[in-house]
Amino acid sequence: MKKPLVGVIMGSNSDWEVMKHAAGILKDFDVPYEAEVVSAHRTPDRMFEYAETAVERGLKCIIAGAGGAAHLPGMIAAKTVLPVLGVPITSKQLLGMDSLLSIVQMPRGIPVATFAIGEAGAFNAGLFAAALLAVEDISLATLLAEFRKTQAERVAAMTLPKL
């Protein structure tokens, strides 16, 4: 088994329905990843340990999804210099606006790259992680270029119903 290069973490297993879209795209591109539940609020010691050992374990970036008071991505970013990609999970009460604002409004000095709310954000975070790795991996860069080409062909072939 290849050592994971990307950490996909989330505040609860209830986030998996969204975060599986980040994991799925990494799987499609054959990027080794690990997926775990880590919560800044509920498992603070585990969260610190995860962030503090991430570099030595060989991770190149961390995708962190959380909903509501979504402090996980920012707290992970506070404890590692690896790039942290934040995914706001769609919340029941505020539809993910709470998650988005919690993740995007970081104080100067501790950046989190914040993606769109929900599935599309998770998917794009996975793609972005692959793009980060592709900077030094030509075969991964080729796969990403092929993905774009196929996507462009699919969109160019789209038709609309006649009125």
Ligand SMILES: Nc1c(C(=O)O)ncn1[C@@H]1O[C@H](COP(=O)(O)O)[C@@H](O)[C@H]1O
């Ligand atoms: N935002 C956080 C954090 C955190 O930021 O540390 N830990 C859990 N959560 C979020 O709580 C929501 C509800 O979780 P439950 O479904 O387990 O009650 C989830 O979206 C999770 O990301």
